[in-house]
Amino acid sequence: MPPRSKSADPTFAAGVTSSQLSEEDFAARYPxxxxxxxxxxxxxxxxxxxxxxxxxxxxxxxxxxxxxxFHEVAVLSPDQIERLLSEPMLVAEVIERPDDND
Incomplete structure (x- = not known):
């Protein structure tokens, strides 16, 4: 797989964008x-x-x-997602969107 660009790419976090950070900076700030x-x-x-x-x-x-x-990642900030994923009182996981029938 070719390396991804280090420029601000809105796809590097699948719906979570931060146009002011490079992919490398985003990964460091929101691991x-x-x-x-x-x-x-x-x-x-x-x-x-x-x-x-x-x-x-x-x-x-x-x-x-x-x-x-279930929360849309597109409406949450990277800060919010990071807090939710790291909170021990919560069981949080990023998953594929469930079917409406589930």
């Missing part, structure tokens, strides 16, 4: 987000699935419940 998004580069933007260990737990400007919630 969890960068790693979680890599399988989705060039594909439909994934969603962030979050399950809280405690109902009503708040993180990154969102209230989380024990029931799974």
């Amino acid at each position: 969890l987000t960068y790693q979680a998004m890599q399988p989705f580069v060039g594909r439909q933007a994934p969603v962030l699935k979050i399950v809280s260990r405690q109902d009503g737990f708040r993180r990154a400007g969102l209230v989380h419940m024990r029931e799974a919630a």
